[in-house]
Amino acid sequence: MSLAAEMKQHLQDVILPFWKGLKDEEFGGYYGFMDTELNLDKKAVKGCILNSRILWFFSSAAMCLKDESLLKDAEHAYRFMVEHCVDQEL
Numbered sequence: 001m002s003l004a005a006e007m008k009q010h011l012q013d014v015i016l017p018f019w020k021g022l023k024d025e026e027f028g029g030y031y032g033f034m035d036t037e038l039n040l041d042k043k044a045v046k047g048c049i050l051n052s053r054i055l056w057f058f059s060s061a062a063m064c065l066k067d068e069s070l071l072k073d074a075e076h077a078y079r080f081m082v083e084h085c086v087d088q089e090l
Helices: 003-020 048-065 070-085
Strands: none
Touching (some): 003 070
C-alpha cells in the first residue's frame, strides 16, 4: 500500500470517526474537552476557535475525499459558529 493510500485509509477509518464522535447533537457544535484517558467532558465550554478548525477540517476532508456527506459535519460546526460565536449586536 502506498503512503498516500495508507494516509487516506487512516483519515477515513480513524480520524474522521474520532471527530464525528465529538459532535454534540443536543446543544450544537463539537465538544471541547477530552482528557488524556479520552474521557469526554460534555459540560466543558465549547470554543469558537476549536469549532472553526473543525469546520475547516470537515470542509477540507469533503473536498479531498470527494465525499459530500462530510459537508453535513461541516454545516453542524458552521451553525454553531453562527449561532454562538458571532456577535449578534451591530
